Amino acid sequence: EATGVDFINVFEKLAGKQPGVRKGHAKGVCAVGEFTPTDAGGRYSSSALFNGEKSTANIRFSMAGGNPAANETERSPRGVGVKFTMADGSVHYIAGLTTPVFPGKSPEVFLGLLETLVPDEQGKVDFSQVAQYRQEHPSTLPQFNWLQANNPPSSYASVNYHGIHAFYFVDDQGKKTKFKWRLVPTEGQKLLTKAQMKQLPDTFLADKLKEELSQGPAHFELQAVIGQADDVTNNPSQAWPEDREVITLGTLSITSSGDNSCDLINFDPNALAQGVESSDDRILRLRSTAYAISFGKRLSGQ
């Protein structure tokens, strides 16, 4: 079985030692804002997040991977982490990606994919080996195909983000409802054109966000896709059918960005307030150990 330590080790082989930096999603920007709930979530969950009062939000937008100099025009996932602090003081974390699916049905398949991407002693990646691994492990393909078909965003604030894993709402009676969350920009998605992907510099997303927020807040709808009885909860490489019911849980407003307010946050996706629970997805469960190791390392300058 793959462990959190295995992932931290392979990230170091892929990105080199990056002391003091996140071992995944190394490049990113902090932002702050607030969350205003609708009354829809309260029908499924006892969480204080949905009880009518506003929560404050600490946000971080990021580039996937361990490279702090990642190229922001490349076809790779972008990420978002949100820490909600509710009026009663309780906290709830989410961390998702721009892709609706993850590249592997299990920690082992994902780890194997990363291992094929480790360069040899000459610094070369054997891409034929990567392609062969993908064919032999078809659960790596849906995310790859999605990234080829969808250009990267022109702003961190103008793209959909997906929780990818299944979670459960739990209501006052203990009744559970499976769901997957997503954040949808209220003004719709804005993606780079092929020409912009060639012309833009490697780094523009943090400045662009700051400039956009100087004109006023950016808004996302937090939505929940409600699962049906036979929708699987343990395979993040697969999306649920398109026709599932979607409810709007509230609006996330981003008001400013560019400070260091997220540096001490570990966006552990299993650190959930009462009223929401993790599913049996092994990748989701494993993320806690990997994030904790990364958090400890980066805070201690390793």
Ligand code: HEM
């Ligand atoms: C086995 C699978 C995974 C591993 C080993 C892994 C590992 C990591 C690590 C080590 C970090 C840095 C944490 C920190 O220093 O605070 C990170 C950050 C992040 N990961 Fe993952 N991850 C995995 C799967 C996922 C999935 C499925 C998603 C999305 C659904 C995701 C989204 C993110 C995001 C958005 C961040 C940045 C959080 C921030 O800004 O601090 N990861 N990941």
